[in-house]
Amino acid sequence: MTSAAQVVALVAIGRQAVRSALAVRSEVLVSAVAVLVRVVLVVLVWRAVYAGVDEVSGVDGPTAVAYAVLGAVFTNVLNPFWRSSLEMRVRQGRIAVDLLRPVGLVPQTLAQQVGTTAAAVPRCVLAVLLALAIGALRAPAGGALGLLAFVVSTALGIAVALLCNLLVAMTAFWTLEVGGALMVYRAVAQFASGALIPLWFMPGWLRGTLEHLPFQAQVFTPLSVYFGALGGGDLAAALAVQALWVVLLALLAQLVWSRALHRVVVQGG
């Protein structure tokens, strides 16, 4: 298959994932309500935390509230539900069908995840509009250029998150059951990515450790860009680190898959 044909196939898989994710109306509605409720709740909590306080660790109230809103939105996108994820397909034996496609398993799974992520865009837009309406969010720092940097950083952050998800899910080829591992991973990722609490609030030693892990590249970096916390040189370095993680994790995913290939077991006959 030519690479052009591969791209056509991957785009088709991604679009299918979008349509599958939007196929059940009640589910679309419930997940939209869920993210809106979460946004309102974090706004209430962080406003209460900052009541009568101007600054904590050099972060002012409006920034902390806005960070919490975006953190909630990012979490909603980057920690998707189990549906159609690789580990579920391994568990149900549907992996057999995936392996019969004329497209590699890693690109196929990623295309599918990109589609699922894209399907979350409408509810994220709603959540952002709601946050703007209740005055919990302001435009990104740095005007149009700042917005562009944020979009690039977000795209890289999503790529890092999807690759991490894929790597964890691929352990299913060894253990056949990764429910527990995924739950632990998601809890760690939510915390370590800075989606729950900004890394600004963390003690120096913890922040230093987290900065060497791929998690902060998922959420904390794009949000730092949004709030203009990174100046010129730091911004370029942060984006480079994100890109480096994407390359490293992609190579690792291919390596793991080349080992996993020999471990494939199709469950359920």
Place this chain on the structure above:
Amino acid sequence: MGQPMIRAEGLVKEFTRPVRRTGPLAGLRSLVTRERVTTRAVDGVSFTVERGELVGYLGPNGAGKSTTIKMLTGVLVPTSGTVEVDGRVPWKDRTRNARGIGVVFGQRTQLWHDLPLRDSFELVAKLYGLDRPDYERALGRFTELLDLGEFLDTPVRGLSLGQRMRGDLTAAMLYGPPLLYLDEPTVGLDVVAKARIREFVAETNAVDGTTVVLTTHDLVDVERLCRRVLLIDHGEVLYDGDLAALRRRYVPYRDLVVTLAREDDGPLVAPPGTTVVEEPRTARAGTGASDAARVVAFRFDPAQTPTPAVVAAVTAEHEVVDLDVTDPDLEAVIAEIYSSGRVRA
């Protein structure tokens, strides 16, 4: 092209899993055990399939059929042995191999659950690089052959099993692969749906020259479709050859079933070369025989005693109102082989 479509040699697949403990704290002990058990699902299977053949791959549950199919399709990597499909090693050259094969697993579907059937087909067309005119032509043909028209726009989750299977067959054949694997394609279907699937498979094989490997537990599928069968059990090939020879070799007899005119219960004279088999049978309808009529079978080996001679001898000795010559059904043949585990040489 002299190269066979499939060449498998000494194919072995082993699965390893941790030992399950029993007794107190079984769950916890199973979790920490380092002990492993290895099961050999396929144990040195060798065969070749020529282009255009339609081969039945048979065996009881757990015999290793599906595992073999999964190695042939490139889903599983063999533990040892070699496999080549159309000159390629399926698991090494997976994506190229995928373009040249169609696969239907009766127990699972390749269709997208939430989308209308038509969308699944369009997606398959894109995945396999089919251009629009070829796609339209193929879809038109299969819609007609498999009568898909009325449910093309129904989401897959709303289809009956028979409809879904027709959809799966179409998805597998849309891009015209020269090789089709069918893993229990008629499981759970009603007689009409089964007949339709068989007709389709026969047509695909005859008209397009598609090579077909069929696993099934439905021996009617085999009798209608396959000239050659491969019998496998405990991961080993027990028999590889044509169906008629299998039957002849394993149960070399035929029954002449007669309904006697009188209800006398005296001993029957068995002509030379025959034995009387008296099993409870009832007379066929429409013969005028009463329900109480005595029905008996004379069993003989047609290679030793020609059928007409047996008919002549039996009708000379007894007054009969109906007669019928039957071959043992394939079901009985296969059951016999499975339970004895060997084919007579």
